[in-house]
Amino acid sequence: MTDSRARRIELGFAMATEAGDISRRYFEDQDLDVDLKADGSPVTEADRQIELRLREAVSAEFGDDGFTGEEFPDTPGTSGYRWIVDPIDGTKSFVRGVPLYANLIALQEGDEIVFGIINLPSAGILVHAEKGKGCWRNGTRVSVSDRPSLDGAYVMATWLEDWDPSVISDLHSQNVVLRTWGDAFGYAMVACGHADAVVDYTARVFDLAPMPVILREAGGRFTSLDGREVFDAGNGIASNGRIHHLLLPWVSPTFDHSGPQDHLGKGIRV
Missing domain, CATH: 3.40.190.80 (D-Maltodextrin-Binding Protein; domain 2)
Known part of the structure; x- marks a missing residue:
């Protein structure tokens, strides 16, 4: 792994922490305002605030990186790296008080995703993986099931x-x-x-x-x-x-x- 990628992965974890903190504050707010986008899907101030904060974090440290998010237009980059973010995946769950929403962060290097995070802040779960280094849940390495057939899957x-x-x-x-x-x-x-x-x-x-x-x-x-x-x-x-x-x-x-x-x-x- 290059030092350049390692520094970005450190930023990715920091972004997940901040996204989780913002998510929980809004999630626990009983007066959460919900708007509808043009496609009829819900969006909240939490979605927008998280994405803006993550965009600012990337811009401050890696201004040449690209950025794709759900709530705002793409930012092109020239570094060969692109961040792909869903500030709150599962907004319908989020606005109904279901703690299974997530903050999604991915780092693309060239044409390949080399790092990804599924952060479930209200469930207390963070799953992440880096290319060649395994998949981890809250610091413990995890793996898929060994079920070989559809029976019981x-x-x-x-x-x-x-x-x-x-x-x-x-x-x-x-x-x-x-x-x-x-x-x-x-x-x-x-x-x-x-x-x-x-x-x-x-x-x-x-x-x-x-x-x-x-x-x-x-x-x-x-x-x-x-x-x-x-x-x-x-x-x-x-x-x-x-x-x-x-x-x-x-x-x-x-x-x-x-x-x-x-x-x-x-x-x-x-």
Whole structure:
């Protein structure tokens, strides 16, 4: 690891601490004001304040770095590094008093995510990974589950509204357990071995940026729903790696879900 990357990773941890402090203050405020963005999704002053503070922190120390966040326009960079931040992932949970929201921070070097953080400040959990150095939960190294089949697998979903009902039925027929512990918390569950997979049919780049390095360093796998190892496809699936090729055909939007018998023996070579 270069000294340049190491200094940025130190900043990343400091940013997570500050984002967590701001999040908790607003989370505990019963009079939190909630606005709706043009797409109908909620946004709070906490979202905006956190992102502005993190942008200021990066600008002060690494003014040539790029920055992509949810609430404000992209800042281009020339250093070869880009920060990708979701100030509060799971704002719907946040505004309803559910402590499973997260601050997401990713550091991209060239075309690769080399560092990622899932910070769940009100749950007291921080999951992070750095390329080549493993995945860690509150200072303890963690890894994905060793479940080899869909039978009994716990699969997380942020919501089920965009799931084909036939897919839900087919997965249930294979004894898959579906739970909506979604958003970043679902990915943390998979990385720490508490769940076996998580599927996102609709997600944006800042929702998913930390996941490739976190899942890889935990021994798992992250891809788009068409099997590509990218985080900017508008969707994603993370798993323990062992069931990735088994689950992917069932949840892929391009697959023909005409009936359970059509899935037998089929798979996507990834």
